[in-house]
Amino acid sequence: MEEKTLSVSAIKQGIVIDHIRAGQALKIVRLMGFSEGKKRVTIGLNLKSKSAGLKDIIKVENYTLSEAEAAQIAIFSPLATVNVIENYKVAKKFQVVLPETIAIVLDCPNQRCITNAERTPTFFIVEENNSQIILRCKYCEKLFSRDEMNEKSL
Ligand SMILES: [Zn+2]
Secondary structure, eight states: OHHHHHHHOSSSEEEEEEEEETTOHHHHHHHHTTTSTTOOEEEEEEEEETTTEEEEEEEEETOOOOHHHHHHHHHHOTTOEEEEEETTEEEEEEEOOOOSEEESSEEOSOTTSHHHHTTOOOEEEEEEETTEEEEEETTTOOEEEGGGOEEOOO
């Protein structure tokens, strides 16, 4: 408990995204644009987790996370938890929720998809199958595993 309090309380104000699937933090940072602007971001990779082997962690100072952003994180790490930090304390804690659809922020991996040819916004239907997360492109109707997905390059 002591150790946990320390690890999430190191920032005064902001968010700590904890229990991120190991290896996904950098992808999430790019997807969310955490590295843009002058945001102060701390990333921990492959940290020991009591429950699930290794985990990543992201701390963003002076930032609040929208529900839509939390849903985007859920696609890459459905078990992530978000701690809202106020005055060095956890003011609120919640688990991300997998969205039914996701629009715009991800590229369609199918190079022949019309969204790539015409550089139009993407739209995917999110499906969960035997704890595998699959995304179905609304336009080309192809299925992709989440590991094939990359943030929109526009
Ligand atoms: Zn497509």
